[in-house]
Amino acid sequence: MGSITGAPWRRARAGWNTPLCLHMNTDTDGSEKTPDQSDSIEEQMEGENETEANMFVIVGFVGVQQLQTSLFVIFLMIYLISLLGNFLIIAIVYLNTHLHTPMYFFLTNLSFIDMSNTTIILPQMLAHFFKVKPLISLTECLVQVYFFLVVVSTELILLAVMAYDRYVAICNPLRYMTIMSKVVCIRLAVGTWIVGLMDSIPHTLLLSGLSYCSSHTINHFFCDVTALVQLSCSSTGMIDTTNYILGSVMGLLPFLLVIISYVNILMAILKIHSTQGRLKAFSTCSSHLTVVILFYGSLSSVYVRPTSTFSMNDNKLLSLSYTAITPLCNPFIYTLRNKDFKNALRKAKTIM
Numbered sequence: 001m002g003s004i005t006g007a008p009w010r011r012a013r014a015g016w017n018t019p020l021c022l023h024m025n026t027d028t029d030g031s032e033k034t035p036d037q038s039d040s041i042e043e044q045m046e047g048e049n050e051t052e053a054n055m056f057v058i059v060g061f062v063g064v065q066q067l068q069t070s071l072f073v074i075f076l077m078i079y080l081i082s083l084l085g086n087f088l089i090i091a092i093v094y095l096n097t098h099l100h101t102p103m104y105f106f107l108t109n110l111s112f113i114d115m116s117n118t119t120i121i122l123p124q125m126l127a128h129f130f131k132v133k134p135l136i137s138l139t140e141c142l143v144q145v146y147f148f149l150v151v152v153s154t155e156l157i158l159l160a161v162m163a164y165d166r167y168v169a170i171c172n173p174l175r176y177m178t179i180m181s182k183v184v185c186i187r188l189a190v191g192t193w194i195v196g197l198m199d200s201i202p203h204t205l206l207l208s209g210l211s212y213c214s215s216h217t218i219n220h221f222f223c224d225v226t227a228l229v230q231l232s233c234s235s236t237g238m239i240d241t242t243n244y245i246l247g248s249v250m251g252l253l254p255f256l257l258v259i260i261s262y263v264n265i266l267m268a269i270l271k272i273h274s275t276q277g278r279l280k281a282f283s284t285c286s287s288h289l290t291v292v293i294l295f296y297g298s299l300s301s302v303y304v305r306p307t308s309t310f311s312m313n314d315n316k317l318l319s320l321s322y323t324a325i326t327p328l329c330n331p332f333i334y335t336l337r338n339k340d341f342k343n344a345l346r347k348a349k350t351i352m
Contacts, residue, residue, distance in 0.1 A: 056141055056212075056231075058134045060125065060221045061316070072129045078324050079122040085331030086111035089341075096344040102180040103169070103284075106162045107334060109189050110291075113158065114327035117151045120144060121323045125221045138212070141223035146204040148222070152299070152322075153250050154196030159292050160254035161188050163261035166285040171268045199250055206239040220316055222323070226303075227315075247303065258292055287334045294329065298322040 061071060089111045093099045124144070128134035136144075169176050203225060210232040220227040225243065229236050265285060272278045298321035335341045 054138045055135045055216060056138065056223075057217045058124075058128050058136055058221065058223075059217060059219045060128050060134065068129050072126060075122060075324065076126055078328050079118055079126070082118045082324070082328045082331075083115055086115045086327065089331055089334065092341065092344050092348055095348060099340060099344055102165050102176075102185050103162075105185050106158065106165060106189065109158055109192075110155070110162070110330065113151050113155045114330055116147070117155075117323060118327045120147050120151065121222045128221075136218075136223065138208075141218075141228065142204055142208055144223045145207060145225060145228070146200050149200035149203055149225070150196045152196075153199045154192050155295065156250055156254045157192040157195055158189075159288070159295065160257040160261075161192060162288050163258040163285075163292070166288055167261040167264055169284065170265050170281050199246060202242050202246065203239070206242055210234050210236065210239070219313070220319070222319075224315075224319065251299070251303075255296060262289065283337070287337065290333050291326075291330055294326050294333075295322060298326060 061067075090108045093104045093108050121144075124136075165180055168179050172179065207225065207228055210228070211234040212228075212231050213233045215231055218224075218227045218231065229239060229243075262285075265281075269278050269281045272281060298318065301318045301321070302315055335345075
């Protein structure tokens with residue numbers, strides 16, 4: 001980190017502070033400065049120092065300078081394909097009345113979350129690829145942190161809701177449309193977003209109260225909470241405790257609901273006598289189960305690890321799994337083996 005910004009910034013500070021007394025008292029021709037002029041220069045220097053203190057350098061993938069162009073193209077394609085795939089799911093479901101069911105309603109919500117996730121992270125990362133010193137202000141960083149936590153928290157809860165939807169569909173099929181009515185589905189979807197919006201507030205407020213008086217270099221490709229906490233020179237006990245408590249609640253409770261739902265689903269499937277019936281029942285939830293494993297696995301690999309094995313460089317690579325790879329894969333996971341969606345896509349093509 002120091003090789004990127006530490007030395008230039010120290011030289012900049014030295015350049016400002018060392019000749020400061022001279023510039024405050026004399027002109028280039030040796031004449032003395034007036035008190036008003038000296039005060040003006042002091043205010044200007046203080047303003048520059050304050051501006052520097054509120055800016056951060058995003059390191060990104062600095063160790064692979066020779067691959068900057070290739071990485072830019074790769075991540076641009078990932079972003080565009082992810083946007084197109086998730087938008088296509090939303091459009092097809094909206095246009096085809098046969099897909100106006102609870103499962104596809106929640107799937108469109110998941111697609112919107114994935115589009116939001118990649119848009120919060122990837123465009124800024126792409127813009128930083130060719131900057132010598134990619135800067136971001138503290139305010140911009142906190143905004144990114146807040147909305148990133150919103151989509152992650154919302155997706156965790158939504159995956160639990162989708163697991164419950166599959167449980168009702170398989171274990172109580174006769175009452176499925178009654179239990180998962182349109183009003184209930186809308187309330188569940190709105191509730192997931194409200195919880196996500198509320199859960200992100202404490203994290204962001206506590207981060208905004210930290211002091212960053214030493215290094216301002218974020219060894220990541222976006223403003224990650226862990227990276228910002230590591231940079232702080234003030235006490236982080238409160239935010240560490242908050243992150244642990246809220247993180248445990250938001251991570252474990254939805255995961256337990258997913259586990260309970262799938263235990264009941266498995267028990268119901270085992271009661272089906274025919275092999276074909278079992279496969280058909282399992283196929284209705286296999287895509288969701290794959291997404292759950294992919295999303296929870298990627299998050300756990302970053303945030304549920306012993307501190308002795310923690311490395312920011314490894315963290316950056318693993319973070320790509322839930323910020324770029326998962327949103328890219330979800331449209332393919334849900335559509336490639338889904339006959340209803342394939343038929344709807346064929347109809348859409350014939351209409352076009």
